[in-house]
Amino acid sequence: MTAQQRLNQVLELVIQQGNVSIAEICESLGVSTATVRRDLNTLAEQRLVTRTHGGAAALGSGYELPLQYKIARQAEAKKAIAAAVAELVSPGDSVGLNGGTTTTEVARVLARADRLAGSGDAPGVTIVTNALNIAYELSVREHVKIVVTGGVPRRQSYELVGPLVGSSLRDFSLELAVLGVDGITARFGATTVHEGEAEASRQLASVAQRVVVAADSSKLGRTTFARICPLDAVDVLVTDVDVETSVAHDLAAAGVEVIVATPR
CATH class of the missing domain: 1.10.10.10 (Winged helix-like DNA-binding domain superfamily/Winged helix DNA-binding domain)
Known part of the structure; x- marks a missing residue:
């Protein structure tokens, strides 16, 4: 150890x-x-x-724990969720990723996926992110085009926040925005601990055709300080457990598709 x-x-x-x-x-x-x-x-x-x-x-x-202390938590669940999220991505897609341990796992799976390798000079997938650690890790992958938003970094999470995030994204169009969250409920939707990160995630979602929330079981039914978006703004929830009946009803009423990725 x-x-x-x-x-x-x-x-x-x-x-x-x-x-x-x-x-x-x-x-x-x-x-x-x-x-x-x-x-x-x-x-x-x-x-x-x-x-x-x-x-x-x-x-x-x-x-809020620093990112390095979150890495080991729910590790297998996050890997399973990441694999399921990657299946939603097609070759040539542009994908927005906010910061966090789950979205970092998503980025790693996308970077390793042979089917997203692309051809010639065309990137297999374009990643647009406000997370400096994701951008750094994927920068060596030839088939991945990395676009980093503007903003001011938060040391706690390595995410860029502030008005420059929105201005960087204004002229983009993404197939998917994949959002890691700290909580998701019917009443408050997708939430996170920091208001600046909530706004950055909201900006990513605003330029995406589909919004995917990647959240392990510890986030379900939990509400944290800052709202990212209401539940009906989420298209897909990818989690690691079957959701409770009452929660499933709320998700269905909001038009949210649920994908359960069982850890191996």
């Missing part, structure tokens, strides 16, 4: 339980007391947890 993987697991325990002792972490992860103390101090210094006497407590539920 790498140090980053261990930090991810420690943070996951704190988030799940709300308040956890050093002894509980030691027992769960099979590591020493000294190692746990160092890890908790590291997380506290980064303002990801609050140190308590003999352990640590989670911050508020609305707190």
